[in-house]
Amino acid sequence: MQESLLLLLYLLMKRRASPQWELAGRWDEMQRTVWLQQYYMQRQKRLMALLIARRCRSNCYFHLRAWPSIRNTDWWEQVVLKDFQPHDWLEKFWMSKETFFYVCNQLRPKLAHHSIHFHPVLPPEKRVAVALWHLTTNVEYQIINPLFGVGPFTVQKCVQEVSYMVVLLLKPVYLRLPGEKELENMVRIFRARWGFPHCIGSLDSLHIPINTPLHLSVDYCNSQGWHSILTQAVVDGLGQFWDVCAGFPGSMENSAMLESSSLWVLARGGYLFPNPPKHFMGRAQKYVLLGDASYPLQDWILKPYQEDGRLTQQQLQFNCCLKRAHSVIENAFLCLKARWPFLLKCNDCSLDLLPTVILACCTLHNICEAHDNPFNDEWLEVIEPAEIPKPCHPVPTSMDDSSAEQVRGLMCQYFESCGKEG
Known part of the structure; x- marks a missing residue:
């Protein structure tokens, strides 16, 4: 019996010394190293998120420190509602106090009707505040909930x-x-502010x-990867949205997106323009x-001439005027993302x-603009346009409407006549 035990012990020691056992040990060590790396990366990501949240809400935490006896669950009731000044509302909710409560009052009947989802029931104002805080800070739900006590x-x-x-x-x-x-x-605003007629x-x-996405990664991967x-x-012409199609x-x-949108259906059916059309440069138009080069040329969509080195002075002037006027939507997108x-x-x-939230953001943007809420240029600092290049797909000329070339010609004549008058 003792000899059998000694033999078994010898075999175990020999197996531990074998290359297979050593390889298994190395594999366990590698797994442990990978686990530690993932743990520290997640920890670093969490700390960065907390720092971002702290930067976004530095003044609010200052208020919390100023009232050490106030619990986070009471911050909304005892700090925001009682002590926030006009600049605090604009800085933290990125809209004025008057606009905030206007939105709350408009949503109150429906939000009160849906109050059964909350235990205990949250007032409509607090629900709107929580939602706006997420939209204006873009931090995780777990970071927001201690601040509002939910x-x-x-x-x-x-x-x-x-x-x-x-x-x-x-x-x-506000968006119709x-x-x-x-x-x-x-038409008057576009002509007055951007110099582009009709x-x-x-x-x-x-x-x-x-x-x-887990199952649709190919569909949602754009041309920039x-x-x-x-x-x-x-x-x-004021940078307010009047048609948005998201998702x-x-x-x-x-x-392809244009042809799948309601805008295309309405325009092709003649429901988007006055009937009969208004006159421009002596003809009904x-x-x-x-649009830019990624859209097809239509009698109701104008895009720049393709710059191939053979454009006339008229065509170059048209391109310059169109790009200047088209920049109004580029500025609107910047303001939308900054807000x-x-x-x-x-x-x-x-x-x-997500499509619903995008539509809500565009609507809230229009509300802020309609209520003359000031826009802080410092908000633009969070946007780095060079970091993520915008995908662009130039449309083949075969998709262009040949009759639309006459419309661009009329515009060229208009800008040439304006230049001569000037």
């Missing part, structure tokens, strides 16, 4: 329900197709970065939208909810 799930529900209610109740008022009188006013809007697309959800928008996968081209940094990277939002 759980991460409640933060998620606030963002979801407030976004739905903004789209349901406020979008029909214009009537005939409003179209005439848009124009009612600037058309472009916005790629919003998202996390890699990063994943995004695509939004098509039209703004007036397209990032791999889709602008021309539809109002026009301004709602949630759109810089959508981490905590599902693909199903």
